[in-house]
Amino acid sequence: xxxxxxxxxxKITFQQLKISFxxxxxxxxxxxxxxAVLISFTTFRGASNPIGNEGITNMLHKTPGxxxxxxxxxxMFVSILFLWHKxxxxxxxxxxxxxxxxxxxxxxSFGLLHLSTYNxxxxxxxxxxxxxxxxxxxxxxxxxxxxxxxxxxxxxNLIIILFNYIASI
Numbered sequence: 391x392x393x394x395x396x397x398x399x400x401k402i403t404f405q406q407l408k409i410s411f412x413x414x415x416x417x418x419x420x421x422x423x424x425x426a427v428l429i430s431f432t433t434f435r436g437a438s439n440p441i442g443n444e445g446i447t448n449m450l451h452k453t454p455g456x457x458x459x460x461x462x463x464x465x466m467f468v469s470i471l472f473l474w475h476k477x478x479x480x481x482x483x484x485x486x487x488x489x490x491x492x493x494x495x496x497x498x499s500f501g502l503l504h505l506s507t508y509n510x511x512x513x514x515x516x517x518x519x520x521x522x523x524x525x526x527x528x529x530x531x532x533x534x535x536x537x538x539x540x541x542x543x544x545x546x547n548l549i550i551i552l553f554n555y556i557a558s559i
Contacts, residue, residue: 410541497516497524525542
């Protein structure tokens with residue numbers, strides 16, 4: 391039980407914060423490249439996110455609220471990860487295989503929870519939300535700190551907001 395509480399009480403160093411921002415940018419770049427290839431070679435057309443329809447100043451005013459919302463999302467995603475891991479662990483004995491399958495299934499589940507946000511476009515939900523969520527949980531597992539997953543999630547969303555702001559200028 392002490393080890394589980396330790397996941398919530400570890401502090402984040404400035405070095406880890408920089409690493410988190412760097413990896414959030416890398417995840418964003420991979421997501422943009424993936425979507426560019428998807429749009430170029432298929433008939434895929436994405437749906438706009440409703441937060442971008444409200445104007446850039448309103449979006450910047452919502453950033454503190456987004457930070458609070460991400461806490462709930464992160465708790466929910468970690469819960470989904472643990473749920474899938476508990477289910478898969480009853481079928482698969484290998485820890486690496488069960489964690490990998492849990493990460494993939496929880497990322498897909500978390501991405502699909504955002505279906506209504508992207509007008510029920512499941513490909514967009516999985517590519518923009520699901521795949522980055524897997525990377526965020528890998529961060530959580532590597533650093534054994536739930537706050538690192540949250541900070542990476544926040545930085546990822548912050549980068550999206552900043553690039554939307556730059557694109558709207």
